Amino acid sequence: MFKEVAVENFTNIPLAVSKGANRIELNDNLAVGGTTVSLGVLQETTKYLQEKSIPVVEMIRPRGGNFVYNDLEIKMMEADLFQAQKLGVDAVAFGALTNDGAIDEDAMEQLIAASSGMQVVFHMAFDALAEENKKGTIDWLIDHDVDRILTHGGPLTTPINETLDNIKKYIDYADDRITILPGGGINYQNCDMIAEKLNIKEVHGTKVIQGIND
Structure with a gap:
């Protein structure tokens, strides 16, 4: 099982790595679903994880709230992406929607x-x-060489055991053309059951490893 652990800043990263995290999604402010970390946090995290050969995914999100961004916010996100590129970040996570x-x-x-x-x-x-x-969005993302889609299968207020059928639909539709990565409510207690039910090998969450963010 490939476990991507969503963390807030650097604090829990050494512990997550020591307990078997396969990939780290780096955020600030997880209370609003994650925003972009400071440059200092990004530099030290990237350096640390490169030494450990653990890939890092940087959240690129200038604020909490919706995903409808104006031109200035897109410009900020671009600047963060160029910075990530410079530091050798493995992957970046973002999404932009219309009203x-x-x-x-x-x-x-x-x-x-x-x-x-x-x-x-995405x-x-x-x-x-x-x-x-x-x-249609799955097709568009595939056409634009996006690697993964992170999804809960419905509103985060709905428990994941009630959204698994939706996630399965997306996985079936994607048909191995893009990775559908389930998250939101997956933890070390239910991840094996969810992986088996969805026939997947990757899971994402703050608590997919025991003792991290418990």
């Missing part, structure tokens, strides 16, 4: 272009898409 619940293709194209050389993850903005736009 009517569709993917913001123009913003996403700009952000993907600024992510050259890094894997791209994060849980996916769950804020209108349901009828989800399959």
Whole structure:
């Protein structure tokens, strides 16, 4: 089982690595779903994880709230992406939507272009898409060489055992063309059951390893 641990800043990273984390998603402010960390945190984390040969995914999100960004916010996100590139970050996670619940293709194209050389993850903005736009978005992301989609399968307020059927639908539709990475409510107690039910090998969460963020 490949376990991606979502962490807030650097504090728990050495412990997560020692307990078997396979990949780290680096955030600030997990209380709002994660935002971009400071440059100092990013530098030290990247250096530490490169020495341990553990890939790092940096959250690129300038604020909490919705995923509808104006031009200035997109510019900030681009600057963060260029910085990540410089530091050798392995992957970046972001998502941009329009007011009517569709993917913001123009913003996403700009952000993907600024992510050259890094894997791209479309994060849980996916769950804020209108349901009828989800399959088309999966196709669009595949066409633009995005590596993974992080999804809870529904609103985070809904327990994951009630959204597994939705996640399975996305996995079946993606048909191995892109990785669908489930998250939100997955922990070390239920991850094996969820992986078996969805027939997946990767899980994401703050508590997928016992003793981390408990």
